[in-house]
Amino acid sequence: MVSPVNSSGSTKERILGAAEVLFAQRGFDGASLRQLTAAAGVNLAAVNYHFGSKDKLVEEVFRRRLDALNASRLSALAKVAGHPDTTLEAVLAAYIRPALDLSHDGNGSLFMRVLARAFAEHDDTLRQFLSANYGHVMRQFTAEFARLLPQLSKQELYWRIDLVTGALTHAMSGFGMIQRKSDVSEHAHREQTAQHLIRFAVAGLSHP
Amino acid sequence: MVSPVNSSGSTKERILGAAEVLFAQRGFDGASLRQLTAAAGVNLAAVNYHFGSKDKLVEEVFRRRLDALNASRLSALAKVAGHPDTTLEAVLAAYIRPALDLSHDGNGSLFMRVLARAFAEHDDTLRQFLSANYGHVMRQFTAEFARLLPQLSKQELYWRIDLVTGALTHAMSGFGMIQRKSDVSEHAHREQTAQHLIRFAVAGLSHP
DNA sequence: GGCCAGTTCAAACGATCGTTTGAGCATACG
DNA sequence: CGTATGCTCAAACGATCGTTTGAACTGGCC
Numbered sequence: 509m510v511s512p513v514n515s516s517g518s519t520k521e522r523i524l525g526a527a528e529v530l531f532a533q534r535g536f537d538g539a540s541l542r543q544l545t546a547a548a549g550v551n552l553a554a555v556n557y558h559f560g561s562k563d564k565l566v567e568e569v570f571r572r573r574l575d576a577l578n579a580s581r582l583s584a585l586a587k588v589a590g591h592p593d594t595t596l597e598a599v600l601a602a603y604i605r606p607a608l609d610l611s612h613d614g615n616g617s618l619f620m621r622v623l624a625r626a627f628a629e630h631d632d633t634l635r636q637f638l639s640a641n642y643g644h645v646m647r648q649f650t651a652e653f654a655r656l657l658p659q660l661s662k663q664e665l666y667w668r669i670d671l672v673t674g675a676l677t678h679a680m681s682g683f684g685m686i687q688r689k690s691d692v693s694e695h696a697h698r699e700q701t702a703q704h705l706i707r708f709a710v711a712g713l714s715h716p
Numbered sequence: 717m718v719s720p721v722n723s724s725g726s727t728k729e730r731i732l733g734a735a736e737v738l739f740a741q742r743g744f745d746g747a748s749l750r751q752l753t754a755a756a757g758v759n760l761a762a763v764n765y766h767f768g769s770k771d772k773l774v775e776e777v778f779r780r781r782l783d784a785l786n787a788s789r790l791s792a793l794a795k796v797a798g799h800p801d802t803t804l805e806a807v808l809a810a811y812i813r814p815a816l817d818l819s820h821d822g823n824g825s826l827f828m829r830v831l832a833r834a835f836a837e838h839d840d841t842l843r844q845f846l847s848a849n850y851g852h853v854m855r856q857f858t859a860e861f862a863r864l865l866p867q868l869s870k871q872e873l874y875w876r877i878d879l880v881t882g883a884l885t886h887a888m889s890g891f892g893m894i895q896r897k898s899d900v901s902e903h904a905h906r907e908q909t910a911q912h913l914i915r916f917a918v919a920g921l922s923h924p
Numbered sequence: 925g926g927c928c929a930g931t932t933c934a935a936a937c938g939a940t941c942g943t944t945t946g947a948g949c950a951t952a953c954g
Numbered sequence: 955c956g957t958a959t960g961c962t963c964a965a966a967c968g969a970t971c972g973t974t975t976g977a978a979c980t981g982g983c984c
Contacts, residue, residue: 766961
């Protein structure tokens with residue numbers, strides 16, 4: 509009934525890995541600590557010993573991926589933001605490409621599904637955690653969008669960013685709908701996907 | 717801790733109403749039958765008596781709203797589909813406006829949040845139910861999009877529809893971010909929202 | 925060896941879950 | 955009136971949940 513034992517890495521890492529998979533598959537409530545620890549090949553009590561509680565484990569699952577993702581996004585943004593000849597494409601690439609790279613290695617793609625769940629669940633605790641720890645990233649991108657799209661009112665801009673965010677979250681979590689053909693390399697497919705998302709976002713943000 | 721008693725309508729209707737609210741707030745797993753029946757002002761056993769099980773209740777919550785929503789969408793689509801001078805705007809309006817009208821009366825807006833949850837949860841049972849009962853609606857709209865956008869390959873079109881769907885679902889479930897100002901009538905605000913979503917979707921679908 | 929901090933383990937705790945039960949109540953029909 | 959039918963009710967069922975406990979085991983250090 510439950511996935512096989514994972515026997516590589518430390519206990520904490522095995523729990524985090526199994527949690528990412530099961531949270532993506534069954535949700536935060538739906539995945540029990542017993543399923544989770546069985547999949548990770550560790551004792552049930554290990555979660556509370558190493559993380560304190562299930563809620564703290566959820567936070568750690570987010571922290572591990574989001575720290576890397578947002579650092580990568582901000583680093584990419586810093587290279588293009590503020591320059592007089594920066595394009596909308598370049599800023600969107602700084603936002604989208606790190607997420608696609610995350611999908612590439614390990615179970616990172618499952619994490620985007622976990623993230624989509626967090627969006628759908630209007631759980632206040634989780635939203636506050638995300639907003640407090642990673643809100644500044646979206647704020648920096650929003651500021652750059654505002655600079656590149658001066659003709660839009662604040663309200664207009666927020667509307668469009670919200671819609672673009674929804675589209676990207678949906679697309680990256682619902683993965684698998686657009687299958688990679690066998691005659692296309694993974695790298696080429698990722699490049700194709702990035703182009704799709706970026707062009708769509710440019711059109712959605714900058715239409716008259 | 718739990719919302720007050722609802723004392724209007726039949727037992728079945730009170731359960732359905734309370735279920736819609738609580739499923740939107742806490743998810744399908746998160747909302748317990750005890751919270752639900754307490755909010756509806758009915759006995760705990762009433763859910764299993766009238767609906768058979770919690771899962772069947774979930775299906776009924778969807779069926780009640782989706783039957784009306786999709787009938788309205790198909791009716792609107794039938795008025796414009798196939799005509800030689802039909803615009804993309806008109807088809808998108810047929811898709812979007814019925815959903816906004818649903819948000820208008822009663823707790824319909826909460827239902828869009830329930831729908832967004834269903835998207836995020838990759839629960840197979842629920843997805844099969846939705847696909848089996850309402851898949852034909854999306855198929856008809858897709859066919860009309862294909863007719864109006866002959867320059868796009870099938871793969872291109874699916875990509876864009878997927879992204880637009882994500883944007884709309886996200887926007888209509890995340891409601892409240894864009895607040896209605898007190899000096900704007902509700903009808904005017906709804907019209908504004910419709911224009912926003914439609915123009916965004918047109919740009920996303922038809923960009924070169 | 926003896927001790928100790930760090931970790932794992934089986935077992936149990938109380939709470940809550942969806943569901944079932946059987947008695948009790950209401951209304952309608954002969 | 956008697957009784958059948960549809961519904962509501964309090965109470966309990968077994969299962970599963972997150973968490974806690976205290977003993978057992980581990981390695982390194984004196």
